[in-house]
Amino acid sequence: MHPSPTDLLSLHAVRLKGFADTGAVAARFGLDPAQTGEELLDAEAYGWVTRSAFAGLSGWSLTEAGRRRNEAQLSEELDRAGARATVVAVHDGFVPLNEQATGAFTAWQLGTAGAVPGRFAALADALHPLEQRLAAQLGRFGGYHHRFATALAQAAADPAWITGMEVDSCHRVWFELHEDLIASLGISR
Amino acid sequence: MTTAGRVVPLAQAGPDCGGKAAALAVLLRAGLPVPDGFVVTDPSTDEAAVRAALARLRPGPYAIRSSGLGEDGAAASFAGQLETVLGVRDPDEVLAAIRRCAASGDAPRARAYRERLGLGDRTAVPVLVQELVAADRAGVLFTRDPRDGGDRIVINAAWGLGESVVSGAVVPDEITVWREGGARVAFGDKRTRLDPGPDGPIRSDVPEPARFHVCLGPEEILPLAALGWRCEELFGRPQDVEWAVCDGRFWLLQSRPITTPLAPAPGSAPDAVRPSAPERPDPESLLVVGVASSPGQARGPVRLVRSVDEFSRVRPGDVLVCRTTDPAWTPLFRVAAAVVTETGGLLSHAAIVAREYRIPAVVGATGALSRLIDGAYVVVDGALGTVTLTRSPS
Numbered sequence: 021m022h023p024s025p026t027d028l029l030s031l032h033a034v035r036l037k038g039f040a041d042t043g044a045v046a047a048r049f050g051l052d053p054a055q056t057g058e059e060l061l062d063a064e065a066y067g068w069v070t071r072s073a074f075a076g077l078s079g080w081s082l083t084e085a086g087r088r089r090n091e092a093q094l095s096e097e098l099d100r101a102g103a104r105a106t107v108v109a110v111h112d113g114f115v116p117l118n119e120q121a122t123g124a125f126t127a128w129q130l131g132t133a134g135a136v137p138g139r140f141a142a143l144a145d146a147l148h149p150l151e152q153r154l155a156a157q158l159g160r161f162g163g164y165h166h167r168f169a170t171a172l173a174q175a176a177a178d179p180a181w182i183t184g185m186e187v188d189s190c191h192r193v194w195f196e197l198h199e200d201l202i203a204s205l206g207i208s209r
Numbered sequence: 210m211t212t213a214g215r216v217v218p219l220a221q222a223g224p225d226c227g228g229k230a231a232a233l234a235v236l237l238r239a240g241l242p243v244p245d246g247f248v249v250t251d252p253s254t255d256e257a258a259v260r261a262a263l264a265r266l267r268p269g270p271y272a273i274r275s276s277g278l279g280e281d282g283a284a285a286s287f288a289g290q291l292e293t294v295l296g297v298r299d300p301d302e303v304l305a306a307i308r309r310c311a312a313s314g315d316a317p318r319a320r321a322y323r324e325r326l327g328l329g330d331r332t333a334v335p336v337l338v339q340e341l342v343a344a345d346r347a348g349v350l351f352t353r354d355p356r357d358g359g360d361r362i363v364i365n366a367a368w369g370l371g372e373s374v375v376s377g378a379v380v381p382d383e384i385t386v387w388r389e390g391g392a393r394v395a396f397g398d399k400r401t402r403l404d405p406g407p408d409g410p411i412r413s414d415v416p417e418p419a420r421f422h423v424c425l426g427p428e429e430i431l432p433l434a435a436l437g438w439r440c441e442e443l444f445g446r447p448q449d450v451e452w453a454v455c456d457g458r459f460w461l462l463q464s465r466p467i468t469t470p471l472a473p474a475p476g477s478a479p480d481a482v483r484p485s486a487p488e489r490p491d492p493e494s495l496l497v498v499g500v501a502s503s504p505g506q507a508r509g510p511v512r513l514v515r516s517v518d519e520f521s522r523v524r525p526g527d528v529l530v531c532r533t534t535d536p537a538w539t540p541l542f543r544v545a546a547a548v549v550t551e552t553g554g555l556l557s558h559a560a561i562v563a564r565e566y567r568i569p570a571v572v573g574a575t576g577a578l579s580r581l582i583d584g585a586y587v588v589v590d591g592a593l594g595t596v597t598l599t600r601s602p603s
Contacts (some may be wrong), residue, residue: 038536072521081537089416120371124557129564185539185565199536209533209558 022101024160026051028093030059031082032160033068035203036196037160039079049160059171086147091206098204103157117146118198125183139156140182140190144169147197161200167193216258216471219339220564222248225337230442232464239443242460243437246339248276252311256369259307260300263338268339269298270405272462273306275334295370296341296405303338310336313589327584341403342460344453346424347371348381350437353447353467362386362434366425368415369402371451376405378412382423386434392495396423418554418573423498423594426456426575430495432458440464494598497549501576501594502560508599509546509601513583521590522563528589528596530581534559547589549596552575563591 024032033056040048047057058161060080063069064120071078080181082090098104114115124139140179147165155159175181183191217226222234226248237243247262247274252529263271273363294306311334346365355363366372375380377516380397380469399420401409425433433452436459438450444466512527514520523529529545531547533552541564542548545571550559553572564571569591581587581596 036536038538039540070518077540077543079540081517081520082517082538087517118557122561125561126556128565129561183561183565185542185562191561195536209535 022097022103022158024097026156027054027059027062028079028097029085029160031063031090031093032203034060034063034080034082035087036199039072039077039081041077041079045080091203094204095206097158097174101157103154106153106157107201107204110153111205113150114198114201115144118194120182121194125194128182131166139141139173140172143194144172147194151197164193164197214249215300215459216253216254216261216262218251219243219246219248219250219371220338225335228465229276230273230335230337231276232308233337233461235443236440236461238466239439241439242458244272244340244460245345246271246337246341248367249267249307249336251312251335252308255416256304259304259338262400263303266338267325267340268298268507269303270343271281271298271303271339272339273297273310274337274339275310276337277334278466280290282378295372295592296409298407303457307336307338310334315367332430339462341405342392342453342455342462344370344455347451347453347462348374348431350450350452352437352441353468354385360388362388362437364425364430364433364437365410366423367397367399367402368419368424369404370410371453372403372410373399373401375451381423384423384425384430386430389587390494392427392430394423394495394498394593396421396498399424416525417556418500418552419459421500421555422573424574425498426581427495427498429459436461448461491542495573496587496598497571499549499577499594499596500554500560501590501592502553502555502557502572503548503563503568503570504545504592505567505569506588506590506592507547509586511583511585512545513578513581514541515578528587530577532578534562546569547591549577549581549589550573 028046029049029051033045037044037048042057042060045060046053052126060069063086064071067083068089068093069080070083071080092138094162098107115189124143144165147168151161151165167188168190171188181187181189219230219419220234221238222230224231230248249259273359285450296307297303346366346368346372348364351363353359356360364384365374366384367379367381373379378401379397379399381399382397382538385393399415401412402415403412412567436452437448437450440450448464448466449467450461453460453462473564509526509528511530514523514529514531520541524546526546528547528549529541530549533550535558539562543566548559548563548568548570550572551574553559557572557593560570560572571589571591571594574596585601588599
């Protein structure tokens with residue numbers, strides 16, 4: 021299993037979280053917050069990340085140059101670890117699953133037929149082997165299944181854990197994996 | 210049969226050619242776009258004459274439809290009661306289709322319909338042969354609102370041949386156009402489409418986002434409505450029109466008087482059961498249509514955002530307009546009044562996140578970044594899938 025360097029991880033955490041403060045960026049890959057703060061200041065100096073404020077929240081987000089830098093780092097890492105074929109294959113398996121997932125999230129939000137918890141449990145089951153194949157080659161891919169299953173368990177008490185934006189909900193976890201695959205392969209949605 | 214049938218060029222068709230053909234001839238002579246064709250007045254018509262008339266049209270496919278004498282009159286429409294054969298290419302098959310359509314007046318369902326309406330007993334039916342329009346989009350148009358008889362055009366539209374709308378195979382888009390200006394669009398669920406194939410029409414699934422995407426562009430709505438008004442003017446009464454678009458060109462396939470009673474007498478039905486006509490969106494005008502993805506209506510200034518580098522331009526209450534969204538864009542949903550994206554469907558990231566934040570969203574709005582002007586005030590209707598211009602910020 022290939023470990024990723026911390027500068028790659030801090031930039032990639034910003035990509036995956038979209039918009040996050042230093043603490044949340046560090047927490048994404050269990051990095052040291054002080055060191056992550058330094059990495060982000062360096063990245064800011066290079067024009068890769070920018071700090072902005074929205075609706076009373078402030079956080080980091082990638083610039084267009086930062087996105088390109090992020091994708092170049094991931095691509096290089098993929099080849100160095102010999103993991104490209106695996107990631108391509110997992111992405112191919114993910115695409116049809118993603119249609120089921122977004123359909124299930126939409127049905128859940130709209131309250132239409134088919135929004136049964138069983139569909140989310142089935143998605144969690146399908147996610148597990150995909151993650152195992154990825155994480156066997158690149159450790160940074162680990163954790164999605166655990167987070168998804170945890171959110172699903174929480175949803176029994178609070179339905180916001182299915183599609184909510186303020187918690188690490190099933191939809192947010194799912195979407196983060198989608199973004200991770202897209203970024204790693206340098207493709208667009 | 211004592212008199213031999215004749216082959217009549219469509220432009221010269223008169224009342225003896227049946228209601229459908231006679232009405233199309235009126236449109237054709239007025240210079241309106243009607244596919245070329247001819248009428249076979251009786252099944253006894255000489256085969257050689259039919260083959261010769263066919264040779265003067267463009268190569269198939271053709272549409273062969275009955276043009277009944279009682280049909281399409283002012284009192285009753287035989288909608289679906291008489292035979293239609295679409296997509297035939299070979300002359301022998303055309304002749305067979307003509308015989309089938311001519312005999313369709315004998316079909317029990319058509320006979321029963323005639324008897325119920327007291328329309329006499331003539332059974333041989335003139336048959337109309339036309340070049341088939343390989344429609345990208347097609348449907349029907351009423352020059353009066355069927356909901357209340359109001360003076361506004363109501364268009365039903367779907368992908369492919371108009372058969373999908375006429376037969377009720379799909380839930381069509383519904384576009385209401387006011388004579389005074391303004392339009393309203395309600396998107397349908399166009400699950401399938403019918404297209405001409407080598408051996409007759411083929412029905413196929415419509416994938417997302419087209420399935421929920423309004424199939425007429427804003428620039429097409431007024432020209433189509435204008436064709437409807439022209440039909441009403443020519444016949445001097447409200448019309449029910451079948452239309453199609455092929456390669457950007459509109460065609461009229463049928464025009465007949467509206468046969469259902471309009472404008473129910475006051476008090477004849479409780480308001481609760483009578484579908485109500487929509488309110489005219491004046492003084493707003495329709496700029497963009499897309500997939501209605503998160504319900505609600507919001508008004509605000511357009512903020513065109515092309516990349517993350519432009520995020521700082523977004524202010525609370527703006528209407529966010531962009532190509533697509535990903536996790537980096539999520540915080541903008543917290544401050545935006547509404548979201549419009551050029552790509553995506555009901556299941557896209559923007560749609561799901563907008564529903565979470567309870568703000569209106571229109572996605573798959575093709576051309577939004579070029580049609581909408583930064584800073585202009587618009588109304589986004591996330592239930593109808595429309596973005597309309599409004600003059601005042603309040």
